Amino acid sequence: MSSHREAPEISKDPVADNTDVYAFVSPRRPDTVTLIANFIPLQKPDGGPNFYEFGDDVLYEIHVSNRGDARADVTYQFRFTTKVLHADTFLYNTGPLTSIDDPNWNRPQFYSVTRVARGKAPQRLATNLACPPVNVGTRSTPHYGAVFTPAAVHPIQGSRTVFAGQRGDAFYVDLGSVFDLGALRPFQNLHLIPLPSAAGVNGLQGLNVHTIAIQVPISDVSRNGDLPSDPMKASSVIGVWATASRQKALMWEDAQGRYTGHGPFGQVSRLGNPLFNEVITPMADKDRWNTVFPQNDAQFAKYVAHPELARLLPVLYPGVFPHLAAYKKDRADLLAILLTGIPAGVVPGFQNYTGPTQADLLRLNLAVRPTAHPNPIGLIAGDPAGFPNGRRLVDNVVAIELRAVAGATIPLVDHSFTPDAAAALLQDGTTNTNLAVLPTFPYMPNPAGGFQSKPGTPAA
Amino acid sequence: MSETSRRRFIGVTGAGAAAVSATALVPGSAFASQTHRRSDSATSPVVAYVSDVDSDEVTLMVDEREVVVHDRDLVHRLLNAARG
Numbered sequence: 001m002s003s004h005r006e007a008p009e010i011s012k013d014p015v016a017d018n019t020d021v022y023a024f025v026s027p028r029r030p031d032t033v034t035l036i037a038n039f040i041p042l043q044k045p046d047g048g049p050n051f052y053e054f055g056d057d058v059l060y061e062i063h064v065s066n067r068g069d070a071r072a073d074v075t076y077q078f079r080f081t082t083k084v085l086h087a088d089t090f091l092y093n094t095g096p097l098t099s100i101d102d103p104n105w106n107r108p109q110f111y112s113v114t115r116v117a118r119g120k121a122p123q124r125l126a127t128n129l130a131c132p133p134v135n136v137g138t139r140s141t142p143h144y145g146a147v148f149t150p151a152a153v154h155p156i157q158g159s160r161t162v163f164a165g166q167r168g169d170a171f172y173v174d175l176g177s178v179f180d181l182g183a184l185r186p187f188q189n190l191h192l193i194p195l196p197s198a199a200g201v202n203g204l205q206g207l208n209v210h211t212i213a214i215q216v217p218i219s220d221v222s223r224n225g226d227l228p229s230d231p232m233k234a235s236s237v238i239g240v241w242a243t244a245s246r247q248k249a250l251m252w253e254d255a256q257g258r259y260t261g262h263g264p265f266g267q268v269s270r271l272g273n274p275l276f277n278e279v280i281t282p283m284a285d286k287d288r289w290n291t292v293f294p295q296n297d298a299q300f301a302k303y304v305a306h307p308e309l310a311r312l313l314p315v316l317y318p319g320v321f322p323h324l325a326a327y328k329k330d331r332a333d334l335l336a337i338l339l340t341g342i343p344a345g346v347v348p349g350f351q352n353y354t355g356p357t358q359a360d361l362l363r364l365n366l367a368v369r370p371t372a373h374p375n376p377i378g379l380i381a382g383d384p385a386g387f388p389n390g391r392r393l394v395d396n397v398v399a400i401e402l403r404a405v406a407g408a409t410i411p412l413v414d415h416s417f418t419p420d421a422a423a424a425l426l427q428d429g430t431t432n433t434n435l436a437v438l439p440t441f442p443y444m445p446n447p448a449g450g451f452q453s454k455p456g457t458p459a460a
Numbered sequence: 461m462s463e464t465s466r467r468r469f470i471g472v473t474g475a476g477a478a479a480v481s482a483t484a485l486v487p488g489s490a491f492a493s494q495t496h497r498r499s500d501s502a503t504s505p506v507v508a509y510v511s512d513v514d515s516d517e518v519t520l521m522v523d524e525r526e527v528v529v530h531d532r533d534l535v536h537r538l539l540n541a542a543r544g
Contacts, residue, residue: 249507249521262507263521 002171002274002397004041004204007286010269014040015055016244018271019209020171021062023240023362023390026215027370028440031227032159035062035076036213036393036444037242037271038169043208046450051092051134052166052210053109054080058244059265060212065239066223070295070359074221077114077122078164078212080131082107093133093140100130100151108133111164113156113214126156132165135208137451145446153441160216161441167211168435168445170393171274174428175203182309182316184402186429187422190317200429206448206456212242213442218366228367231384232344237352239341239361240390241272241294267291272360273338273388274397279309279405280338294359297339301358304338305330309405321420324407333409337388342379346412350384364390380409393437393444402426510535 004019005011022036039060043052054060059079063072086094086106095104109131116122132148135141141148152165177183177200183191185198219225221238228236246268247261269290271277280303281289289300314325336342339358344351352363371385376396378386380403387395403409406423435445507521516532 247521247524248526249509251505251507260505262505262523263519263526264524 002173003271003276003278004171006278007281007290008283009287010290013246013268014042015053016058016246016269017041018242018244018269019169020274021240021242021271021362021391022393023238023364024392025218025364025366025368025370025385025390026441027372029215030370031218032215033218033221033238033364033366034213034215034441034443035064035240036211036442037062038167038209038211038444039244040210041169041207042204043166043210044450044455045135045206045208045448045453046137046455048136048450049090049092051136051450052208053082053107053134054078054111054131054164054210056080056082057259057261058246060242060244062212062214062242063240064221065294065354065359065361066221066235066237068234068355068357070239070297070354070357070361071118071293072116073118073223075116076214076216077116078111079114080109080111080164082109093136096139097133097136097141098147100132100148105133113160113162115220125158125160126154126162129154129156129162129164134166135447135449137449139451141449144449149438149442149446158217158220160214160220162215163211163213163442165211166208166447167442168447169204169207169209170434170437170444171204172202172396172430172432172434173204173398174200174430176201178428182312184426184428186427187317187320190320192316192318198429200427200431202430202433205433206453208447211442211444213444215441222366228365231350231365231367233367234353234355236367237341237354237363237365239272239294239354239359239363241270241361243267243271244269267293270294272362274391275401276338276360279401280304280307282308294361295357297360298358300360301335301339304334307331307334307405310407313406317422320422321406323418323420324423327407327410327417329414331410332413334404336413337404337409342388342412347379347384350379350389352389362391363388377403380404394432396427398430399427402428508538510538513539 002020010017019038019041026032026034040052062076064074066073093104097105110128112127113125114122115125132152135144153163155161177185185200188195189197218227223235245265248263248266250259253260277286277289314321341353341363343353352365368384374394375381375383376394378395379389387397403426406426407419408423410417502522504523509519516530518529520527
């Protein structure tokens with residue numbers, strides 16, 4: 001979760017595994033939008049001697065659709081190159097690293113950024129940008145947050161800013177319980193296999209990911225190249241998703257001891273709304289879903305209209321969701337939230353409708369200003385700057401989507417339905433025990449250090 | 461298939477066969493041909509892929525492109541060569 005190891009094939013290819021996507025109007029620079037795509041899930045901070053890094057053979061992309069047809073109108077492409085500076089050592093670093101270009105760093109990684117506007121030639125925005133090293137530990141990468149994070153924030157042409165490198169995961173969820181027959185620890189006394197209720201356990205606590213973040217002027221992605229100010233205009237809404245692609249043919253080169261890629265890039269991972277492929281798509285379709293372009297998502301709408309999780313909740317929690325169990329209509333609320341955006345007239349003063357094309361996009365109304373006091377429950381708690389209007393790092397998408405699937409959002413489109421009392425309370429019981437989100441770009445927390453962090457406590 | 465694309469396709473296939481020979485010795489007769497490389501032929505390694513042995517389709521992957529060629533004769537020659 002939200003898309004960590006969410007499909008069988010991509011779970012075997014973590015370097016290309018897109019774990020989370022965020023899109024929000026930047027809190028301190030509201031004339032810009034920040035797009036974040038995370039990859040390489042569940043990194044143990046001490047995972048050396050070959051620490052985590054982006055794939056030189058992976059094409060990473062963040063896409064924006066602004067014309068309502070779920071096709072990419074603007075794409076930012078990221079390609080990586082890794083160097084080995086010292087051929088005679090196994091060490092990641094041969095001494096303390098005191099700067100991002102410290103020669104003691106044996107395996108620096110660099111990247112290029114290219115912008116592709118629909119129908120136009122690709123525009124190379126920057127090359128040879130430095131990634132930071134991973135957070136090895138107190139001796140190797142001292143004062144990580146002060147030294148490496150700011151050094152890896154690169155202003156590039158067009159008043160854009162980029163960052164690519166290791167970060168602490170900002171997502172929090174009770175992995176151990178959710179995947180143990182859908183148990184939510186605070187309510188597990190009501191589970192089909194009951195246990196005493198308990199607080200949730202953040203399964204991502206202390207784990208890192210690799211982040212690609214780009215902050216661009218809103219005019220760089222808006223339909224009309226302007227700064228939208230009217231939330232009710234269709235041109236104020238964009239759809240965002242990220243992908244990772246690999247060349248179609250990989251040949252094992254014995255002499256080099258590595259694979260070489262041949263042919264065009266094929267999409268192996270994608271992510272728009274959190275948890276879509278995770279809990280909406282059946283396992284048999286998950287791998288194929290990762291290869292499909294969003295404009296072709298209508299084929300998956302049946303899974304949204306009658307989500308498996310909505311059928312499971314009344315079974316797993318007997319007697320708790322009688323109204324949900326009795327509801328047999330298509331879930332028009334989820335179809336809107338996940339596949340078309342919320343049309344005008346549903347939530348007063350708000351819409352993020354992108355038209356009738358059903359597509360899994362993270363839809364963001366650019367005319368909604370950021371708030372200084374975000375509510376992690378987002379739009380359904382009265383905060384229109386939060387999920388499912390884009391997604392901020394603070395948004396508790398697990399609770400929001402649990403409540404939506406449980407029926408809390410049905411009355412938005414079907415006034416005859418009364419949600420079960422539990423629907424508005426659902427949560428996995430976790431609190432955000434990750435490292436702190438940063439107040440400025442790239443916002444993602446500094447990565448947990450290998451030396452400083454302690455492994456979890458095993459139990460059987 | 462035009463003669464131009466046929467020649468190009470056969471020329472590219474020759475490069476693919478060279479890659480194959482690293483793991484399987486292919487009798488020269490399997491690729492006996494009087495073709496010559498054109499000046500604009502591929503200069504990077506090529507992977508040839510026949511996904512359906514009953515079809516006439518070969519997919520050639522080179523650099524970051526793929527070229528789909530329809531030539532039953534070439535498919536048969538590749539299949540024969542693949543027997544070693």
